[in-house]
Amino acid sequence: xxxxxxxxxxxxxxxxxxxxxxxxxxxxxxxxxxxxxxxxxxxxxxxxxxxxxxxxxxxxxxxxxxxxxxxxxxxxxxxxxxxxxxxxxxxxxxxxxxxxxxxxxxxxxxxxxxxxxxxxxxxxxxxxxxxxxxxxxxxxxxxxxxxxxxxxxxxxxxxxxxxxxxxxxxxxxxxxxxxxxxxxxxxxxxxxxxxxxxxxxxxxxxxxxxxxxxxxxxxxxxxxxxxxxxxxxxxxxxxxxxxxxxxxxxxxxxxxxxxxxxxxxxxxxxxxxxxxxxxxxxxxxxxxxxxxxxxxxxxxxxxxxxxxxxxxxxxxxxxxxxxxxxxxxxxxxxxxxxxxxxxxxxxxxxxxxxxxxxxxxxxxxxxxxxxxxxxxxxxxxxxxxxxxxxxxxxxxxxxxxxxxxxxxxxxxxxxxxxxxxxxxxxxxxxxxxxxxxxxxxxxxxxxxxxxxxxxxxxxxxxxxxxxxxxxxxxxxxxxxxxxxxxxxxxxxxxxxxxxxxxxxxxxxxxxxxxxxxxxxxxxxxxxxxxxxxxxxxxxxxxxxxxxxxxxxxxxxxxxxxxxxxxxxxxxxxxxxxxxxxxxxxxxxxxxxxxxxx
Amino acid sequence: xxxxxxxxxxxxxxxxxxxxxxxxxxxxxxxxxxxxxxxxxxxxxxxxxxxxxxxxxxxxxxxxxxxxxxxxxxxxxxxxxxxxxxxxxxxxxxxxxxxxxxxxxxxxxxxxx
Ligand SMILES: Cc1cc2nc3c(=O)[nH]c(=O)nc-3n(C[C@H](O)[C@H](O)[C@H](O)COP(=O)(O)O)c2cc1C
Numbered sequence: 001x002x003x004x005x006x007x008x009x010x011x012x013x014x015x016x017x018x019x020x021x022x023x024x025x026x027x028x029x030x031x032x033x034x035x036x037x038x039x040x041x042x043x044x045x046x047x048x049x050x051x052x053x054x055x056x057x058x059x060x061x062x063x064x065x066x067x068x069x070x071x072x073x074x075x076x077x078x079x080x081x082x083x084x085x086x087x088x089x090x091x092x093x094x095x096x097x098x099x100x101x102x103x104x105x106x107x108x109x110x111x112x113x114x115x116x117x118x119x120x121x122x123x124x125x126x127x128x129x130x131x132x133x134x135x136x137x138x139x140x141x142x143x144x145x146x147x148x149x150x151x152x153x154x155x156x157x158x159x160x161x162x163x164x165x166x167x168x169x170x171x172x173x174x175x176x177x178x179x180x181x182x183x184x185x186x187x188x189x190x191x192x193x194x195x196x197x198x199x200x201x202x203x204x205x206x207x208x209x210x211x212x213x214x215x216x217x218x219x220x221x222x223x224x225x226x227x228x229x230x231x232x233x234x235x236x237x238x239x240x241x242x243x244x245x246x247x248x249x250x251x252x253x254x255x256x257x258x259x260x261x262x263x264x265x266x267x268x269x270x271x272x273x274x275x276x277x278x279x280x281x282x283x284x285x286x287x288x289x290x291x292x293x294x295x296x297x298x299x300x301x302x303x304x305x306x307x308x309x310x311x312x313x314x315x316x317x318x319x320x321x322x323x324x325x326x327x328x329x330x331x332x333x334x335x336x337x338x339x340x341x342x343x344x345x346x347x348x349x350x351x352x353x354x355x356x357x358x359x360x361x362x363x364x365x366x367x368x369x370x371x372x373x374x375x376x377x378x379x380x381x382x383x384x385x386x387x388x389x390x391x392x393x394x395x396x397x398x399x400x401x402x403x404x405x406x407x408x409x410x411x412x413x414x415x416x417x418x419x420x421x422x423x424x425x426x427x428x429x430x431x432x433x434x435x436x437x438x439x440x441x442x443x444x445x446x447x448x449x450x451x452x453x454x455x456x457x458x459x460x461x462x463x464x465x466x467x468x469x470x471x472x473x474x475x476x477x478x479x480x481x482x483x484x485x486x487x488x489x490x491x492x493x494x495x496x497x498x499x500x501x502x503x504x505x506x507x508x509x510x511x512x513x514x515x516x517x518x519x520x521x522x523x524x525x526x527x528x529x530x531x532x533x534x535x536x537x538x539x540x541x542x543x544x545x546x547x548x549x550x551x552x553x554x555x556x557x558x559x560x561x562x563x564x565x566x567x568x569x570x571x572x573x574x575x576x577x578x579x580x581x582x583x584x585x586x587x588x589x590x591x592x593x594x595x596x597x
Numbered sequence: 598x599x600x601x602x603x604x605x606x607x608x609x610x611x612x613x614x615x616x617x618x619x620x621x622x623x624x625x626x627x628x629x630x631x632x633x634x635x636x637x638x639x640x641x642x643x644x645x646x647x648x649x650x651x652x653x654x655x656x657x658x659x660x661x662x663x664x665x666x667x668x669x670x671x672x673x674x675x676x677x678x679x680x681x682x683x684x685x686x687x688x689x690x691x692x693x694x695x696x697x698x699x700x701x702x703x704x705x706x707x708x709x710x
Contacts, residue, residue, distance in 0.1 A: 007679055064681045112664065112710075125626065126663025134657075136608035145601035171692070211628040212660020243629045258604065266600055358665075366663030 005040040006083055009059040012045035015052025015343075020072075024056045027072050030053035031079040041083065046114040047377075048370050051345050054094055055236055068094035115382050117344070118368045119329035119352045120168075124212030128187060129247050132254040135215040141260050143334035149222050150270045156227040157183055160330070162338035164350030169195055169286075169323030170428045171503070172349075172400065172416040178320065181310040183228040185318035186204040190230035192221050193314065193321040195291060196244070199283035200399030201450055203430040205354040206324035208366050210237070210244040213328070214251035218274060220327030221262065223334065225272040228320050233274040236291050238281040283400070283454035287502050288313075288321050290456065301458045302502035323428065325354055327559050345371030349415035353426065359396075359433040369414065376410040376437060379433055390435040394518070398427025400447040400454075400505030403514030404440065423514050425507070439527055439536035445473040447511035451504060462505030465496035469512060478539045481527030538581040541596045545572050549593040555585035606667055621654050621699055624672040628661035642691040645687035646699075654699055656705065673698055684710040 010016075010025050019020035025043075032038040049057055054068035058078070064086050067078065074092055082088050083222040085261045091215045118124075135141070147156055161176025184191065194217060198206040210217060221233045237245055252274055255261040264269045277295050284290050285300040292314050313319025329351060333341050349371040355378065358364050362384030369378060375395055379385070386392050394404040403424035405412065412422045419426050434443065452466040469492055472485050493509030500506045515524060532540040546556075549568040563579040566572030574585070574594075586594045625631075625640045643656050664670055667684030671694065672679045681704050683694060690708060699708045 113662075121663070123659045126659060128657045129660045130658070131612075132609035133611050136605045137612055139605065142601050142605070145598050149598050208628055208630070208663070212662075241629070244631070363666060364666070365665040366661060423637045498682075 005462060007042050007044065007061040009044045009046050009061070010052070011047075011049045011055060011057040011059075013048025013052065013055075015048060016055030016057055019055040019435045021056035023284060024058075024070050024072060024075060028075040028079065031075050032083075035079055037079075037083060047117055047258070047373065048344065050117065050340065050370075051094075052343060057094075060088070060576055063088070066094055067092045070227070081137070082540065086338050087300075092371040093393040100174055112363055112365070115373075115377065116368050117352050117370045119216045119332050120216075120325045120354055121209060121212065121342075121366065122332070123216065124208060124366075127213065130250055131214055131259060132251070139335065140215055140331075141219055141255075143257075143331035144219050144260060145266060146334055146495055147226055148266055148270055153183060153227045153229060154362055156223060159229070161334060163333045163341040164338075164345070165321055165326065165329055165333060165341070166349060166416065168325035168329075168353065168428065170398075170425070172426060175322060175326055175537060178310055178322070179224065179227050181308070182318050185311060187318050188229075191314045191317055192225045192228070192230045192233040192325060193291070193309075193319060194221055194233070194235040194237075194286065194327055195286060195321055196241075196324045197279055197281075197283075197286035197291060198238065198241075198324075199281070199286045199454070200401075200428055200430045202432060203356050203399060203428055205245050205366065205429045207241050209324050209354070210241070211247055211326055214244075214247045215255065216328045216331055217248075217324055218251055218255055218261070218290055220330035221274060221320075222265070222272050223330050224320055224322070224327070226270055228318075230320065231272055233272060234295060234314070234592055235274060236277045236279055236285075236295060239278040240281045250338040252276070268323050277522070282456075283450070284456045284502070284504050287504060290502070291321070292319065298448065299456075299504050301456045303502060310505075325429070346413060346415045346418075348417050350563070353414060353429060355397075355429045355431040356431070357383055357431050359431075360386050360435040363431045371415045372413045374411050375405070378414070378431070379410070383433065386433065386435050390437060392433070393436050393438065394434045394440065396424075396432040396434060396443070397430065398425040398507075398510070399430040399461045400451045401425060401503065401510055402427045402430070403510050404434070404443065404518060405514075406518045420501070423517060425510070434450050437534050437536070438533035439477075439532050440515045440522045441473065441477055441532075442534075442536050444512045444515045445470065445477055447507065448473055451508040455504065455508075459499075459505060461496045461499035462501070462508065464510050465492055465500075465505070468492060469496075469509065473512070474527050476523065477532075477537045478525070478535070479530045481523075483527065485527055486520065486523050488529075489513075504573060535596045538583060538596075541581060541584075542576050543574050543579060543581065543586060544595050544597055545574055546593050546595050547571065548591055550591055552590070554590065555594060556589045558584045558588045560584065617690070622674040623654055623656050623699070624659045624674070625656070626668060626670045627658040627662060630661050630665060631668045631670065634668040638688045639669050639671060639686050639691045643690050646692075646695050651695065651699065664710065670710070680688070681708045683708045 051057055056070045058067045058371055078089055123138055157179045165175040166172040196206050261273055279285050282300050285294045287302045288309055290300040290302040309319040309321050345351050352368050352370050354368045357367050367382050394406050396404045404426050405422055409422045412418050416426050448470045452470045455462045455466055457463045489512055493513045496509050497506050530540050549571040556564040561578050561580055563575045564572050626636050669686045671683045671686045
């Protein structure tokens with residue numbers, strides 16, 4: 001693909017479409033054909049680039065030359081002058097002065113990145129995370145300088161409020177409001193915390209963000225400290241992220257040396273420092289009150305709220321706690337402005353969200369998309385669909401606190417409210433795609449096993465309730481399900497949701513309840529017909545040798561319990577009474593002659 | 598505000614003085630995920646080549662851009678050309694990229710993402 005001379009990116013966001021971007025593109029393509037150079041250019045469509053007032057937008061690479069406010073008659077000129085004669089049309093070039101989206105300059109890989117919009121991850125995979133110079137070159141710490149010299153703390157809070165930014169750690173609480181509450185407290189001693197515990201299995205957004213661009217998190221926190229009147233910041237990060245910790249340490253040292261941290265930052269009266277606190281990697285320690293206990297040196301157990309940390313947090317002092325991704329958005333909001341930021345997204349959810357796309361999709365990876373993007377766009381657009389010709393079955397968002405959405409919800413837009421209405425949650429950004437080969441009961445069981453394990457044990461509904469749920473789910477997957485189990489799970493689930501102390505317990509039943517709601521027939525099949533349609537629950541399967549067996553003996557050799565019999569070159573058979581269903585014969589057979597039925 | 602502008606200008610100068618404007622810039626992905634996929638070994642190959650006299654190349658690391666299933670990734674950026682991104686780079690592939698792309702300017706199509 002790199003042999004194409006030019007890559008053209010047309011913004012295909014709704015703002016540009018209103019400005020007749022499609023008609024412009026058609027004209028443009030006609031011009032390309034007229035000059036017979038269509039084979040030299042590669043055309044991409046991108047999602048909203050956030051410059052709606054200047055649409056239609058066209059970016060020409062190499063050179064990252066951005067054209068805006070395009071009118072139909074401009075198409076001929078750009079093709080003739082720029083693409084044929086190699087002279088960009090300066091009259092139509094727009095200067096963008098934005099922090100986000102630099103990746104367009106860097107990444108040739110625009111099928112994957114073209115539909116994304118990178119704000120929090122704007123420097124990830126672009127700069128060298130261990131060099132503060134690289135960050136400075138990307139206008140790093142400019143937001144901090146602006147805040148310290150041109151804005152009062154109150155103005156900073158107003159700006160964050162106006163941006164509509166909501167917490168990216170799961171609950172989606174409006175960030176500006178949280179800042180305002182904390183700022184209002186009169187106690188002179190306050191703390192700022194960055195929550196980098198990231199306990200969801202399969203999630204790695206925060207780790208990648210820190211490893212790719214640690215300074216933006218620091219910058220966000222320093223700005224937060226200024227806004228609420230705090231002198232001390234703490235990053236709570238799990239010890240299992242050694243590289244992220246190492247890069248944070250380096251970043252903190254470099255920032256101190258350059259005068260962005262420590263006493264009298266950039267020569268102003270404001271002083272602020274950041275230290276790192278290592279967590280042992282318990283899921284519950286991501287919950288804010290448990291996290292605070294853990295920093296104080298106690299066991300990581302939640303306590304009832306209120307009082308919220310903004311009133312009484314670390315060491316009883318007012319504490320502002322936000323997620324890594326939330327912090328990473330702050331410098332962009334300050335530089336590019338709340339007005340700009342709040343134009344991206346939906347009515348209630350502004351900006352972008354990072355997801356860790358995993359499971360049965362072609363392109364697994366880290367994606368950042370504007371709020372309002374549909375699940376289908378992410379999975380089948382950016383993700384490239386399901387590999388191996390399999391069928392899509394469900395998408396799980398929100399990890400152990402979230403739910404599974406089947407096909408009919410694929411056109412749901414990503415925002416806090418829409419996902420909740422569909423029966424899942426935004427969560428912190430885990431997104432697992434499930435195909436027809438996965439059993440939904442097992443899936444639910446996996447998450448309950450996780451939450452059961454991670455339950456801190458303080459409150460009974462969570463400690464005992466998840467245990468009982470796990471027992472029932474385990475029985476069902478082993479073929480020992482009983483009539484009434486589904487109803488029992490539902491009853492237990494609702495009770496745990498209502499009676500648990502913290503978010504862990506309150507959300508632990510979600511994977512079970514949502515799979516029951518959307519895939520009840522799979523539960524019923526397991527219980528009544530002892531059947532697992534995804535053929536994952538081995539206890540419900542039997543292994544049978546089919547007629548195409550050539551009698552090579554491979555299965556016989558690997559069987560650990562001698563359940564396979566048969567003479568060489570003759571069809572073998574498996575004795576179901578001896579078989580322990582370990583599946584080794586199935587894997588060993590080179591002729592696909594063993595079937596799971 | 599002026600201070601930060603100055604700092605930025607200085608930073609840019611420092612980056613340039615380290616050879617940023619070399620004809621070819623090579624970025625190797627070095628996040629936990631990339632390293633797990635083997636990017637340290639790939640980095641070593643490039644470092645070795647530069648130690649042994651490969652010139653006109655600015656070598657740098659970068660964080661994870663999110664292309665998990667294609668890691669390790671290596672990017673070759675040349676001023677005025679479309680950046681080339683290679684996926685699933687092994688030490689052997691890295692050596693070939695040095696020989697064919699960096700030295701002879703040939704883009705190795707099969708490995709481009
Ligand atoms: C069981 C549990 C685990 C949590 N884990 C995390 C986590 O790993 N990272 C995080 O940022 N927030 C986590 N939270 C949410 C935090 O309690 C809190 O809402 C968040 O840090 C606030 O920051 P935000 O407003 O920027 O999202 C968790 C909550 C619960 C109940």
